Amino acid sequence: MNTMNNKMYSYYFLLPAAIIYFLFFLFPTLMSFxxxxxxxxxxxxxxxxxxxxINFFQEPSLRIGFRNTLFFAVTATTGKVVLGLLFAVFLCSKIRNRGLLRSIVFxxxxxxxxxxxxxxxxxxxxxxxIINSNLAKIGLNGPNWxxxxxxxxxSVAFTDIWRGVGIATVIFIAGIMAIPWEYREALKIDGGSSFQEFWHITLPLxxxxxxxxxxxxxxxxxxxFDLVWAMTGGGPGFSSDVLASIIYKQYAGGFYGLATAGNVILFLFIALIAFPVFKFINRREVDL
Structure with missing residues (x-):
């Protein structure tokens, strides 16, 4: 009986968090549906x-929105992964002012x-x-970005990479620093190069x-949404519209039900992409 009471007592500590989660996440999600x-x-x-x-899928810019959303996500993810890993390797090396450089990147x-x-x-x-002004100084005509x-x-995807590469770098630094130093020491004893250390130790681990x-x-x-809206507003025309900006325009136009349906579609769209990717990369991690 005491064991049961102790177990219930521990659940009481979770109750405030459960109430907040229900009120501010679960309940609004269900109401959106x-x-x-x-x-x-x-x-x-x-x-x-x-x-x-039905009306949402008849939006004239919807195909562009789906295409741009996928392109933006793939481009930004690739840039953050590649640059974040390279920055992390550099910032984990023995360089001066390493802490300052990490702060600047973050x-x-x-x-x-x-x-x-x-x-x-x-x-x-x-x-x-400033970008085109500097290009003009070396004789180049910069485009209308x-x-x-x-x-x-x-241009928006590049800006998002610049904004988000810092958190990617921090996560990679934590992963690299968790690798046991004995592996690198053994490779150096065997005469391994820095590239071999990166390829055979840092990258897989x-x-x-x-x-x-x-x-x-x-x-x-x-x-x-925020970067797209702040930089282009979805323009010129519909050329940089993403799903989130299309939904925002519907809210701004007073089509609340239509915009809510768009949010549900965006939620399902993200889930249909993110969950398979999550399972795939975690299966590969287990296989390794």
């Missing part, structure tokens, strides 16, 4: 079935995404921006950290 089947305002609602979903993570988007919009201005339809989504970076960066890329 419900309201996606309704026409609703702040004071009234009417059940309309699948009409919102610093963009602390800045608001909207602030970063506005700053890069100014820097990428076709005539007065955010005004050219074929370049806009590339930092796989758990890499998996974490991939999942976090992929989910962040699939649901990205």
């Amino acid at each position: 419900f309201y996606s089947f309704t026409w609703w305002t702040l004071t009234d609602w009417e059940f309309i079935g699948f009409e919102n979903f 610093f963009p993570v602390l800045i608001s995404a909207i602030a970063i988007g506005i700053a890069f919009s100014v820097m990428m201005h076709p005539t007065d921006g 955010l005004g050219e339809p074929s370049l806009a989504i590339f 930092s796989r758990p950290a890499m998996n974490t970076v991939i999942i976090l960066a992929l989910i962040d890329g699939l649901r990205n």
Whole structure:
């Protein structure tokens, strides 16, 4: 009886967290699914079935939004994984001011995404921006980074890589520092080079950290909105629209039920991509 009471007593400590989780995450999620089947305002609602979903898939820019969302997620994830790993290897080596350099790499993570988007919009201005001004000094004509339809989504993805590579680097540093030093010592005794150390020790043994970076960066890329909206607003035209910006435009237009259905579709879209990727990379980790 005492064991049962002690077990129930321990659950009481979880109750506040469970209530907060239910009120601020689970309940709003369930209500979003419900309201996606309704026409609703702040004071009234009417059940309309699948009409919102049908209308959402008839959006003229939806195909562009799906394409840009996937492109943005894959590009940003690849950049963060590659650069994060390279920065982590460099910052784990014996260099001077290593702590300062780590802080500099991590610093963009602390800045608001909207602030970063506005700053890069100014820097990428076709005539007065610092990027094209410096290119002009060496005789190159810089493109209209955010005004050219074929370049806009590339420019936003580059900015997201710059913003998010710091957290990827920190995760990789933690993974690399967790590798037992005896492995590197044994390789050096056998005459192994720095590249062999990276290829045969650092890369395979930092796989758990890499998996974490991939999942976090992929989910962040699939649901990205703030940078896109701050830098391009989905333009020019619909060329840099992603699913989240399309949904926001529907909310701004007062189509709340339609936008809620879009949020549900975005949630399912992310789940259908993220869960298989998560299972695949974790299966590979187990196989190793």
